[in-house]
Amino acid sequence: MEYLLQLAASPTAWVALATLVVMEIVLGIDNLIFISILTNKLPEQHRQKARRIGIGMALILRLGLLSTIAFIVQLTAPVIEIFGHAFSWKDMILIAGGLFLLWKATTEIHHSMDPAPDDPKSATSTVTLGFAAAIGQILMLDMVFSIDSIITAVGMTEHLPIMIIAVVVSVLVMLLAADPLAKFINDNPTVVMLALGFLIMIGMTLIAEGFGAHVPKGYVYAAMAFSAAIEVLNMMSRRARQKRVTAEA
Template sequence: MNLEESIAHLNFADPQMWISLLTLTFLEIVLGVDNIIFISIISDKLPKHQQRMARNIGLGAAMLFRVCLLLMINWIIGLKDPVMTIGWFTDDTGAALALSWKDIILLCGGIFLVGKSTLEIHHKMQQAAQPAAEEKKVSGVVGRALMAVILQIILVDAIFSLDSILTAVGLVDNVAIMIIAVIISMIIMMIFAGAVARIINTHPTLQMLALSFLVVIGVILVAEGIHQHVSKNIIYSCLAFSLVVELLNIKLRKKQDAANTPKSDSPL
């Protein structure tokens, strides 16, 4: 069904259409959380006045990319067809590993995400050991690379977009509903990306947890690329638990700092 036919079949009086739209929009937002985390961390390299622009350009590019992919829906479905076989490696069923273009993209994307997140962790560790003046100098040098940051955001957007689109294809058969859900979800993410970035970048320990989360996501993408089943529910549950513990630690540290701050005596 092409876009014109999909629009013609839209029935806004049909409750099922609204259920499909809301469900898909929610899933798109959930699948976009790791994308927002990466964008928040990578845009932190830029000067303050450029960070919001980089986030909006990155998410805007992701929206356009996903809409374009939805308009090429038949090509997307064809990405699942095997294009090469690796005889010496078996998948989780014991058969020879047959890779499709989707698998290859997930493999490359996972390796990139693991490598990039690991380098960011290393950079944060080095940055913490630098004097304030030297750190400011490094930040200024990196901050000029706006285009490099945007290109990295677009690259990761493309990787996450593939998973998002395949989810949409499996859930809804109307391209118009898919496009509406993608646009709504990306607008919501644009609105909240700044708040997420501020929270992550204000707390260094939360930033390290987010980077570790991206490493795990990269490993999951690699595993999916070689057809090794990984229970995402267990992984995400552990990550959610870690996040709750870290938020409690942040609250505890705030209370300890407040208790240790000497109170000035009130004048008589």
């Protein structure tokens, strides 16, 4: 208790907490985009449940990883060398997660451009398998993003309570933003393609990080923000044009 009181009275601790909360929320954007796109493929009555399970498991995974900080730190130690380049467990996890994101985003783009006809005979089995598959894929990416998130937290502060508070706050923000973001993406088909493009960029970033090429997160998120701003202008232009056509009619 005395340790917590000392932290609460330390301005440095509060600055570290605020910085880490912002960092964790920003890092959670990648996870949230993936969850939104994936759950929107489910029947409407299953979407919110899948989002809650996915984000809840993200919280459990991150808190669980925080309890094994000594093990998490060891994940950055080299364990294998290929063609003169050393890879750690973290590198291999990031590469695997990046490849999975590339595969998933490319598959979703293909389905968006050339959707397969629905088979009414197998509607029930498709819902069940689709929900289970969605949860499995969310959990897989939760693990990748959680490890990256916790390693970032360990690098920013040595105080476990600060890490726990930052992780809980960031996941709560994800939980609050999940439904509005998923609805926005679902209501605007062009945003789906933009979000899938984001996933491809994130996947390539994870692979690059796995191979030791550090990509500043600021560049990635600046590109995403610029693209999103352009899409917002396009949406405003389309709506204004539609209103004008309706008024003339």
